[in-house]
Amino acid sequence: MHSHSLQFTAESSSNGIVERDFTVDGVPGVLWSPASGTGRAPLVLMGHGGGNHKKHPAMSGRARLLVAGCGFHVAVIDAPGHGDRPRSAHDEAEIAELFRARAAGEPEGPIVVRYNDHLAELAVPEYLALLDALQELPEIGTDGPVGYWGINMGTAIGIPFVAVEPRITAAVFGQHWPDVLADKAKQITVPIEFDLQWDDEHISREEGLALFDAFASPEKSLHVNAGRHKELPRFEAESAVRFFARHLGRAGTSPA
Amino acid sequence: MHSHSLQFTAESSSNGIVERDFTVDGVPGVLWSPASGTGRAPLVLMGHGGGNHKKHPAMSGRARLLVAGCGFHVAVIDAPGHGDRPRSAHDEAEIAELFRARAAGEPEGPIVVRYNDHLAELAVPEYLALLDALQELPEIGTDGPVGYWGINMGTAIGIPFVAVEPRITAAVFGQHWPDVLADKAKQITVPIEFDLQWDDEHISREEGLALFDAFASPEKSLHVNAGRHKELPRFEAESAVRFFARHLGRAGTSPA
Numbered sequence: 001m002h003s004h005s006l007q008f009t010a011e012s013s014s015n016g017i018v019e020r021d022f023t024v025d026g027v028p029g030v031l032w033s034p035a036s037g038t039g040r041a042p043l044v045l046m047g048h049g050g051g052n053h054k055k056h057p058a059m060s061g062r063a064r065l066l067v068a069g070c071g072f073h074v075a076v077i078d079a080p081g082h083g084d085r086p087r088s089a090h091d092e093a094e095i096a097e098l099f100r101a102r103a104a105g106e107p108e109g110p111i112v113v114r115y116n117d118h119l120a121e122l123a124v125p126e127y128l129a130l131l132d133a134l135q136e137l138p139e140i141g142t143d144g145p146v147g148y149w150g151i152n153m154g155t156a157i158g159i160p161f162v163a164v165e166p167r168i169t170a171a172v173f174g175q176h177w178p179d180v181l182a183d184k185a186k187q188i189t190v191p192i193e194f195d196l197q198w199d200d201e202h203i204s205r206e207e208g209l210a211l212f213d214a215f216a217s218p219e220k221s222l223h224v225n226a227g228r229h230k231e232l233p234r235f236e237a238e239s240a241v242r243f244f245a246r247h248l249g250r251a252g253t254s255p256a
Numbered sequence: 257m258h259s260h261s262l263q264f265t266a267e268s269s270s271n272g273i274v275e276r277d278f279t280v281d282g283v284p285g286v287l288w289s290p291a292s293g294t295g296r297a298p299l300v301l302m303g304h305g306g307g308n309h310k311k312h313p314a315m316s317g318r319a320r321l322l323v324a325g326c327g328f329h330v331a332v333i334d335a336p337g338h339g340d341r342p343r344s345a346h347d348e349a350e351i352a353e354l355f356r357a358r359a360a361g362e363p364e365g366p367i368v369v370r371y372n373d374h375l376a377e378l379a380v381p382e383y384l385a386l387l388d389a390l391q392e393l394p395e396i397g398t399d400g401p402v403g404y405w406g407i408n409m410g411t412a413i414g415i416p417f418v419a420v421e422p423r424i425t426a427a428v429f430g431q432h433w434p435d436v437l438a439d440k441a442k443q444i445t446v447p448i449e450f451d452l453q454w455d456d457e458h459i460s461r462e463e464g465l466a467l468f469d470a471f472a473s474p475e476k477s478l479h480v481n482a483g484r485h486k487e488l489p490r491f492e493a494e495s496a497v498r499f500f501a502r503h504l505g506r507a508g509t510s511p512a
Contacts, residue, residue: 224478235502246491
């Protein structure tokens with residue numbers, strides 16, 4: 001473990017949850033924790049979706065379930081070119097190309113796959129630094145279990161991250177293409193839960209199933225729901241929380 | 257609704273659950289209910305697996321989760337040729353053929369599909385009579401929601417039953433072949449949860465996915481787990497209970 005510069009920049013509290021903004025080596029993030037700490041607790045790192053940011057309602061909503069329901073710590077950082085981070089000329093060009101393809105009715109997959117792969121190369125070292133830094137906090141420590149949860153772009157960053165990071169002991173992924181991720185998924189052996197949409201207009205059933213199939217994990221669950229790309233049901237977030245409670249949870253914890 | 261002969265034959269109680277044996281038109285069944293009734297409660301009908309019976313631990317265990325966790329009533333009857341019911345010469349011949357194929361290392365699917373289809377033709381009218389009779393009980397009534405839960409042979413009987421029975425408003429199925437069931441699944445529009453095993457040695461991935469795909473339900477979820485035919489994880493029973501709590505539950509009920 002290397003020493004990384006973790007700096008807290010803001011703190012607020014509501015409904016039993018403490019929210020602390022921070023930067024790690026300059027990358028902005030947020031850490032949600034139980035207000036009434038009782039010793040060390042497991043940590044879940046999250047990755048947000050493309051075009052979103054660390055405090056998107058999907059992130060804060062999942063964090064609330066994990067903190068209030070399980071007593072876990074939850075952290076997420078802005079992906080490169082997202083949230084409070086500047087966009088590079090490359091970001092601008094790829095986003096313009098995505099919008100152009102969308103307007104023209106062309107497939108988005110090839111552009112998203114390529115751009116997310118680029119972002120993952122930048123983001124994986126940032127997640128390693130994030131985990132190093134958070135494990136120096138006394139309320140997290142180096143000996144507790146750590147999970148990862150990211151769908152869409154959070155999966156494009158999360159699969160290469162979890163593939164090289166043995167401290168992650170359980171992960172929730174979903175909704176991405178197998179093209180560049182399947183080979184990395186083959187290196188993952190920890191329990192996973194994987195979401196895909198049966199009527200996804202961007203990711204075909206064959207592509208979604210191929211990525212699930214690639215994981216080497218002896219324990220893996222696939223949750224498929226009827227509906228289009230953005231219609232992932234809300235109850236899958238509750239299912240993911242129960243998954244983390246099963247795999248990271250201390251005795252006696254139970255999710256909402 | 258016709259009048260059917262429901263006769264209770266035994267009653268016991270433990271851990272807040274009342275277990276009542278009964279017969280409906282001579283078919284033996286069991287009804288599990290909350291010991292402390294508070295008015296009417298939803299009903300879940302179950303179907304047991306091939307070679308098993310109404311009080312197999314898989315049945316009583318699922319019933320315990322539904323009664324203790326949700327306050328529901330749960331009923332199951334022995335399938336024809338199963339449990340306390342006599343085997344016909346046809347039953348004996350089909351079971352012998354199944355054991356012969358198994359010993360010879362031949363595929364079991366064609367025999368199970370054919371035999372279960374035969375049993376379903378006999379069992380569907382029995383489930384209709386069961387539901388008629390149970391709805392005459394004041395603690396169940398005719399206006400409450402009703403679910404159906406059956407995996408394996410319970411799916412072979414349940415899909416044709418739910419296809420013709422509009423009183424069923426949510427169902428959990430899984431682990432069967434599409435050959436004779438897909439056409440009936442196309443008639444089902446209520447929310448379903450469907451289980452299949454990714455490494456099932458009897459049912460191929462394509463067959464399992466084809467049966468899930470056939471349901472016309474706008475709300476349908478597929479849960480796939482790594483593992484062989486008999487390794488369906490225990491947490492899928494808890495997931496099914498939450499599914500029924502979502503779709504049948506009265507306000508304020510929440511599963512364990």
